Amino acid sequence: xxxxxxxxxxxxxxxxxxxxxxxxxxSHYFLVFRQAPLINFFWVSVEPLVYLxxxxxxxxxxxxxxxxxxxxxxxxxxxxxxxxMITTSYETTYGTYNRxxxxxxxxxxxxxxxxxMDLLLGEILWAVxxxxxxxxxxxxxxxxxxxxxxxxxxxxxxxxxxxxxxxSSLGLFITSIVGSSESFIYYQSGFLIPMAMLCNTxxxxxxxxxxxxxxxxxxxLSQGVFLFRAIMEGRFELSFYLAVLYFLILSFLxxxxxxxxxxxxxxxxx
Amino acid sequence: MDRKIxxxxxxxxxxxxxxxxxxxxxxxxxxxxxxxxxxxLGPRNSGVTGLLRLIYCTAFSDKGEVMVLGYxxxxxxxxxxxxxxxxxxALSLEEDLTVIEQLTVFGKFYDLxxxxxxxxxxxxxxxxxxxxxxxYSTRHLSLFQRKKLCLAxxxxxxxxxxxxxxxxxxxxxxxxxxxxxxxxxxxxANINLVIGTSNYGDALELCDYILFLHNGRVIEQGExxxxxxxxxxxxxxxxxSPPAEVEYQLAKFSNSYxxxxxxxxxxxxxxxxxxxxxxLTKILSDNIITRKPNxxxxxxxxIGHSLEQKPWATT
Numbered sequence: 001x002x003x004x005x006x007x008x009x010x011x012x013x014x015x016x017x018x019x020x021x022x023x024x025x026x027s028h029y030f031l032v033f034r035q036a037p038l039i040n041f042f043w044v045s046v047e048p049l050v051y052l053x054x055x056x057x058x059x060x061x062x063x064x065x066x067x068x069x070x071x072x073x074x075x076x077x078x079x080x081x082x083x084x085m086i087t088t089s090y091e092t093t094y095g096t097y098n099r100x101x102x103x104x105x106x107x108x109x110x111x112x113x114x115x116x117m118d119l120l121l122g123e124i125l126w127a128v129x130x131x132x133x134x135x136x137x138x139x140x141x142x143x144x145x146x147x148x149x150x151x152x153x154x155x156x157x158x159x160x161x162x163x164x165x166x167x168s169s170l171g172l173f174i175t176s177i178v179g180s181s182e183s184f185i186y187y188q189s190g191f192l193i194p195m196a197m198l199c200n201t202x203x204x205x206x207x208x209x210x211x212x213x214x215x216x217x218x219x220x221l222s223q224g225v226f227l228f229r230a231i232m233e234g235r236f237e238l239s240f241y242l243a244v245l246y247f248l249i250l251s252f253l254x255x256x257x258x259x260x261x262x263x264x265x266x267x268x269x270x
Numbered sequence: 271m272d273r274k275i276x277x278x279x280x281x282x283x284x285x286x287x288x289x290x291x292x293x294x295x296x297x298x299x300x301x302x303x304x305x306x307x308x309x310x311l312g313p314r315n316s317g318v319t320g321l322l323r324l325i326y327c328t329a330f331s332d333k334g335e336v337m338v339l340g341y342x343x344x345x346x347x348x349x350x351x352x353x354x355x356x357x358x359x360a361l362s363l364e365e366d367l368t369v370i371e372q373l374t375v376f377g378k379f380y381d382l383x384x385x386x387x388x389x390x391x392x393x394x395x396x397x398x399x400x401x402x403x404x405x406y407s408t409r410h411l412s413l414f415q416r417k418k419l420c421l422a423x424x425x426x427x428x429x430x431x432x433x434x435x436x437x438x439x440x441x442x443x444x445x446x447x448x449x450x451x452x453x454x455x456x457x458x459a460n461i462n463l464v465i466g467t468s469n470y471g472d473a474l475e476l477c478d479y480i481l482f483l484h485n486g487r488v489i490e491q492g493e494x495x496x497x498x499x500x501x502x503x504x505x506x507x508x509x510x511s512p513p514a515e516v517e518y519q520l521a522k523f524s525n526s527y528x529x530x531x532x533x534x535x536x537x538x539x540x541x542x543x544x545x546x547x548x549x550l551t552k553i554l555s556d557n558i559i560t561r562k563p564n565x566x567x568x569x570x571x572x573i574g575h576s577l578e579q580k581p582w583a584t585t
Contacts, residue, residue, distance in 0.1 A: 021348070024379050031375060032366050104362040110328050111358070112379035113351035267329040268291050 012256045018121055021114035025122025026129065028109065044130060045137040048083035052076060052138065055202070066204055073147065077228035078201030080138050080156065081163060081221055088131035088164045089192055092171030096123050097181045100269060107269050116263040120172065124255065127168035128161065135160035152231060159227040162247040166220060169254035176261035195221040200229075223247065276340040279304045279431060279462050280325055285334035287324060293317040295324075295486045298334070302479070307463040309477030309494065311470060311565065317486035318466040319359055319435055325464060326356045326433050339430060352380060355424030359435035359466075361416045363408045369395065370404040373423055380427040387426070394422040398452070414445045421452065425461075432456060435466045450475055470565030480565075482572065489572050501571060502563035503528070505540040507549065510557035522552065530570045537570060539563070 033040060056079070060071035067074060099105035109119060139156050142148045148156070174187045199205075199221040205213050216222055223243045230240045279302040287295040293315050302308045312318045323329040324336050327347035336343040338350045363372055370391055377387030395401050398418040403411075411419065417437070424432055437453065438446045453476055457463060467473050473480055474494055482490040492500065511519050511534060519536045523529045527549065528539040540546055546560070 021379070027378065028375055031371065032364070035366055103365060104360070105364060107328075107358070107360065107362040108364055109379070111326065111351070111356045111362075112376060113348040114379065115348060267323075268289065269328075 011260050012253055014256060016117060016121060016255060016259060019114075019118055021112075021118030022121040022125055024112075025109060025114065025119055026125045029122070029126045030129075040130075040133075044087055044134045048079060048134060048138050049141060051083075052079050052141070055079070073232070074204070075202065076138070076142060076147070077232055078199075078225050080135060080160070080228055081199075081224040082196045082201060083134045083138060084131045084160050084163045085167050085192060085196065085221055085224070087134040088127045088167040089171045089188075091127035091130050092123055092168045093175055093184045093187065094181065095127070096172060096175050097178070097184070099123075100175075100266070101181075106266060110266060110269070116266045117259055119266065120259050120262050123172060124165070124168045127171065128164040131164035131168070132157065132160055135164075148232075155231045156228060159224075159231060159244075162227070162244065162251070163220075163224045166224075166247045166251040166254070169251050169258055170220075172258035172262060173254045176258050176265060195219055200225045220247075220250070277304055278302070278337065279306075279308070279339060280464065281335075281337040282321075282324075283335045283337075285321075285324065285331045285336060287320060287329065287331050287333075289320050289329070292320055293486045295320050295331075298486075298488055300481055300488060300491060302462075302464065304339075304462060306478040307457055307476055308465070309473035309480045310464065310466045310483060311468070311473050311480055312466075312483035313468055313569070316468075316483045318468070318483055320486070321483065322433055322435050322464070322466045326354050327351050352427070353430045355427065355429035355432045355461075357417070357420045357424050357432070357434040357437060359439070361413075361420050363411075363416055363419060365407070365409040367408055368404065369400060369406050369408060369411070369419060372408055372419060373426055376423050376426055382427060390426060391422070394425060398422045413440055414442075414449075417441065417445075417449060418452075421449075425456070429461060431462045431464065433464045433466075436469075437465060437467070438469060438472050446472075474565065482568070484569075484573050490568065497568070498563045498565070499542070502567045503539040503541045503544075504563070505546055506561055506563045506567055507538045507540070507546070507553070508559045508561065509536055509553055509555040510534060511536050511555060523549070528571070530567075532570055537567065539567065539571070 052075075056072040056075045060075065063071040065071070106119065109122075110116070114122075135157060139148065139153050143150070143153050171187075174184070178184060178187075199216055199219055201221070205216060205222070208216065223246050227240065227243050227247075230236065230243075281301045282298050285295055285298040289295075295317050298317075298321065310318050310321055320329070324331055324343060325338055327338075327343050327350050330344050330347070339353060341349045343350060364375075367375060373391035373394065374384075374387050377384075377391070382390075392401075392404070395404060398421060400415060400418055400422070403415070408416075408419070421434075424434075434453070438449055441449060450472065453463065453465075457476070463476060465473065465476055477494050480491065480494045480497060481488055490497075490501065513534050516531055516534065516536065520529055520531060523536070523538055527544065528541075530537045530539070538549060540549070550558070550560075
């Protein structure tokens with residue numbers, strides 16, 4: 001057991017090289033993406049905006065105030081985190097699985113002079129891009145509606161990059177362990193959706209008993225929502241930097257772990 | 271990138287590779303020279319695709335080394351991929367792209383400038399008789415058109431080595447002829463070919479040297495032309511026999527000739543100088559064929575059954 005852990009630690013301790021190949025993979029996906037801009041527009045942009053107005057304004061009108069701010073202002077950092085999480089997670093779970101096993105994209109691109117690392121880092125880059133696109137629409141609408149200053153807009157986008165990286169690497173890791181695409185349901189309905197509902201998004205965490213609060217707090221989405229709220233409130237304390245560190249370390253580990261595991265799988269693709 | 275003048279095209283030294291989804295490779299060693307064309311021949315699931323994948327670096331050996339044009343497959347896969355063109359068996363084309371995009375997108379990965387790729391892509395499409403289909407979606411192409419598009423894509427970056435896996439599988443005889451002629455044209459342009467196939471006719475037509483695989487092992491190799499006469503002989507008599515008499519026929523001829531039974535037919539292999547006429551007088555059958563040996567005879571001799579038979583057999 002100890003040896004296994006030490007072996008794993010050795011496997012995970014490397015700096016993945018971001019070479020031009022990964023960007024070529026990204027630009028390839030961008031080309032395919034451009035073929036159907038409307039589909040992506042609905043999925044990445046329209047959906048979160050509908051949530052924002054239905055829950056934020058609709059349900060929000062029934063609620064007086066939460067933690068001293070309007071329900072809308074309470075809700076949108078949560079929604080931003082949810083839409084970033086869902087978009088990136090989808091991209092490196094169902095999306096990656098589809099490209100690897102059904103649409104032959106992996107088999108295709110892997111004939112070109114790129115390594116499996118380039119291919120997989122391209123996947124992560126692509127998911128980060130899509131997550132940012134989703135964040136950008138929400139943030140821009142809020143900015144136009146004068147809920148944000150320009151500084152807050154960029155800070156939120158910066159923090160979104162962290163979330164995007166984390167959830168894309170975690171998604172890729174999940175893809176590396178599932179046996180079939182049906183198994184993503186466990187991850188989606190057992191982890192992502194519960195987090196989206198419970199992690200300080202639709203209602204404040206203070207509704208829970210303290211032990212549950214402590215548990216919920218360590219979940220990644222809670223940390224993400226915490227980052228966004230801190231940016232909105234301008235509270236850059238130690239806990240803010242700890243949350244940043246949380247994402248950096250976990251993203252790094254999951255990236256390397258998924259690279260290791262997926263590289264082996266790519267060899268068996270036809 | 272400097273291109274060294276290499277004499278060895280592909281070299282494998284004691285290669286072992288486990289594949290979960292197809293035949294494992296066991297202790298494979300060979301050396302291919304630059305300037306010749308090579309065939310890797312074997313029945314279905316004999317390890318041909320697995321071996322080719324090690325050459326074009328979409329899989330890597332567990333044990334042993336594969337060298338391609340002086341580069342080590344394990345450490346320098348990107349260098350190898352940039353000088354190798356591949357037409358895989360599973361014609362992996364992206365369904366969402368158009369015919370021309372399929373090529374231009376690939377060009378980017380080889381560091382080719384946009385206009386260069388555009389010109390070269392159009393030129394190749396003309397050559398492959400796919401001109402006029404540039405804006406066509408890949409999903410509407412026929413199998414033959416897909417093969418040609420894959421070949422065009424493999425030639426886009428002017429590779430030094432072209433690897434093809436089952437290039438004529440599923441084609442009609444006319445299309446096959448066209449494709450083989452195109453490959454001969456490619457050969458003339460000094461591009462080395464390595465072809466994996468289960469079709470011995472293709473291998474004979476294109477290859478100078480043939481490597482036989484069976485169950486993931488190299489069971490024979492040699493010059494394509496002399497291989498037949500060396501292993502089989504100069505002539506083969508192939509005649510039908512009633513099932514009950516097969517054993518009798520075997521006993522009757524096996525003293526003086528090499529005899530094999532394939533279904534209810536008896537094959538007698540004649541070496542240089544053996545008397546064919548005399549043997550013919552001893553055969554009582556109304557279905558006798560006298561013919562040149564073919565690669566199927568080699569398989570009958572080496573693994574005990576015809577290529578078309580028992581593809582699942584594991585001996």
